[in-house]
Amino acid sequence: MQEIQIDPSRFERGRSLALFTTLKAGGPAELFCECATADDLAAVAQYAQTQDLRLTILGWGSNILPSDTGISGLVVVNGGSDIVIEPDGVVTADSGCSFQELFLKTVQAGLKGLEFAVGIPGSLGGALVSNAGAYRSNVSEFLTEIEVVENGVREWRTPAFMGFHYRDSVLRSETPPQIALIRVRLKLPRGDAKASYDEARDYQRQRIGKQPPSASAGSFFKNIYDQKLADSLDNLPERLKSAGVVPAGYLIEKVGLKGFRYEGAMLGARHANFLLNVGGAKASSLRRLAEYAKRRVEETYGVRLEEEVLYIGDWLNWVSTGELPAS
Numbered sequence: 050m051q052e053i054q055i056d057p058s059r060f061e062r063g064r065s066l067a068l069f070t071t072l073k074a075g076g077p078a079e080l081f082c083e084c085a086t087a088d089d090l091a092a093v094a095q096y097a098q099t100q101d102l103r104l105t106i107l108g109w110g111s112n113i114l115p116s117d118t119g120i121s122g123l124v125v126v127n128g129g130s131d132i133v134i135e136p137d138g139v140v141t142a143d144s145g146c147s148f149q150e151l152f153l154k155t156v157q158a159g160l161k162g163l164e165f166a167v168g169i170p171g172s173l174g175g176a177l178v179s180n181a182g183a184y185r186s187n188v189s190e191f192l193t194e195i196e197v198v199e200n201g202v203r204e205w206r207t208p209a210f211m212g213f214h215y216r217d218s219v220l221r222s223e224t225p226p227q228i229a230l231i232r233v234r235l236k237l238p239r240g241d242a243k244a245s246y247d248e249a250r251d252y253q254r255q256r257i258g259k260q261p262p263s264a265s266a267g268s269f270f271k272n273i274y275d276q277k278l279a280d281s282l283d284n285l286p287e288r289l290k291s292a293g294v295v296p297a298g299y300l301i302e303k304v305g306l307k308g309f310r311y312e313g314a315m316l317g318a319r320h321a322n323f324l325l326n327v328g329g330a331k332a333s334s335l336r337r338l339a340e341y342a343k344r345r346v347e348e349t350y351g352v353r354l355e356e357e358v359l360y361i362g363d364w365l366n367w368v369s370t371g372e373l374p375a376s
C-alpha cells in the first residue's frame with residue numbers, strides 16, 4: 050500500500066460544529082480539518098483508517114444533528130468540487146460537489162435526470178448516504194461506480210455495496226462500515242435543457258410554500274409506507290392514499306404539534322415535519338422535541354416514525370424518554 054503523507058498538525062482541536070450544520074446546533078470536533086480536493090480527502094481518509102482514528106466526513110451538514118458533547122475522532126469537511134462530463138453522458142464528480150451544481154452542470158452539457166436535486170441543499174456524498182431524492186426520483190438511480198476508501202485502500206466499486214433503499218443506505222446503519230466516499234460516476238441520458246429547467250422550476254415552486262426560512266435539516270422524519278394506515282385516514286389526499294404513503298408531517302400535525310415550541314426548537318408551522326432551530330436551541334432540545342413528536346404519533350397511530358436526519362457524535366448516554374422536561 051502506498052504510504053500516506055499527512056501532517057497531523059493540520060488538524061485543529063475543538064472546532065465547534067454548529068456552524069457546519071444547517072440546524073446550527075452541536076458541540077465540538079475532537080480533531081477537525083477541511084479538504085479542498087478529492088485527492089486530499091482520500092489521503093486524509095487513508096491516514097485516519099490506517100491510524101485507527103475515527104473519521105466523520107461532512108458535506109453541507111444538512112442532514113445531521115451532532116450531539117452537544119461533539120464528535121470524537123477526526124471530522125473532515127469535504128470541499129472537493131470537480132465535475133467532469135464526457136460527451137457520452139458519463140459524469141465523474143467529487144463527492145464534495147454541490148448536488149444542485151451537479152444538476153446545473155449536467156443540464157448545461159445537454160443531459161437530464163437530476164431535476165429533483167433542485168432544492169436539496171447538500172453535497173453529492175451526503176446525498177448518496179441517505180439516497181436523497183424528491184418527486185419520486187432518488188440519486189441512486191443514476192450511479193454506475195463509486196470511488197471509496199476502506200481499510201486504507203482507495204478503489205472504484207459498483208454501487209451495490211451501498212444497499213440503497215428509500216432514504217437509506219448501509220452507511221446509515223447503527224454500526225456503519227468505515228467507508229469514505231471520494232468520487233462518484235453517473236450515467237445520464239441526453240435531454241432538453243428547457244424541459245429540464247421548466248421541471249426544476251416547477252419543483253422549486255412547490256417547495257417555496259412549504260419550506261420555512263429558519264434553520265432546519267429539511268424533513269426530520271421519513272414518510273411512512275403503510276397501505277393499511279393510509280386507508281384508515283379519512284382526510285388523507287387521494288393520491289397519497291392510492292400510493293399507500295402517509296407523510297410524517299401529516300401525522301405530527303394530526304397530533305396537534307404543528308408549530309409547537311420547546312426551548313428554541315420548534316416543529317414547523319407550515320410543514321410540521323420540519324424541526325426548526327428558532328433561537329439558539331441545543332442539540333439536546335431539538336432531539337427531545339423530535340422524540341416527543343415521535344411518542345405522540347406512536348401513541349395515537351401505533352406507528353413509529355423513523356428519523357431521516359442522522360444523530361451523529363457522542364449520544365451514548367442519551368436516554369430517550371419521549372417526555373419534555375420543564376425548561
Ligand SMILES: Cc1cc2nc3c(=O)[nH]c(=O)nc-3n(C[C@H](O)[C@H](O)[C@H](O)COP(=O)(O)OP(=O)(O)OC[C@H]3O[C@@H](n4cnc5c(N)ncnc54)[C@H](O)[C@@H]3O)c2cc1C
Pocket residue numbers: 071105106107108109110111112113127144145148168169170171172173174175176177178179180181182183216220228229230231260265266267268359361
Ligand atoms: C431545506 C432542506 C430541504 C431538504 N430537502 C430534501 C429533499 O427534498 N430530499 C432529501 O432527500 N433530502 C433533503 N434534505 C436533506 C439533505 O439536504 C440531504 O440529505 C443531503 O443530501 C445531505 O447532504 P449533506 O452534504 O448536507 O450531508 P451531511 O449532512 O453533511 O452528511 C450526512 C451523512 O452523510 C455522511 N457523509 C457525507 N459525506 C460523506 C462522504 N463523502 N463519505 C462518507 N460519508 C459521508 C455524514 O457523515 C453524515 O452521516 C433537505 C435539507 C434541507 C435543510
